[in-house]
């Protein structure tokens with residue numbers, strides 16, 4: 116498994132155990148190149164979701180890609196890894212339970228932003244700034260001033 120921090124492919128599994136009531140296997144991994152630690156989950160793919168981009172292009176939903184974008188946004192933020200994992204699983208479950216195989220990329224982006232806003236404002240802003248492709252500083256400031264995160268609204 117490639118290290119999400121430095122790209123090294125030689126990472127070690129430190130620990131494996133059942134997770135989410137035995138729906139998944141959780142593996143803690145360690146990168147000997149950069150010392151990074153990360154967690155992977157092995158799970159049954161319940162449904163094959165298709166992401167429909169704004170230009171109409173379709174591609175298979177890639178959980179790892181979603182996870183990478185969220186981890187980049189959350190990098191070096193004081194967020195429990197466990198909490199982030201739960202959030203990502205929650206997002207995927209929500210997508211899977213929408214009753215549609217085709218999901219607009221916009222919907223996924225909004226669900227991610229909504230979830231991140233609840234746990235970390237900075238991670239949210241980072242994700243949103245990439246997602247919305249803000250270019251003018253004015254827009255960005257306006258956007259930040261509109262943030263109203265409520266850390267207690269998570270559960």
Ligand SMILES: [Zn+2]
Nearest residue numbers: 118121146149
């Ligand atoms: Zn690494």
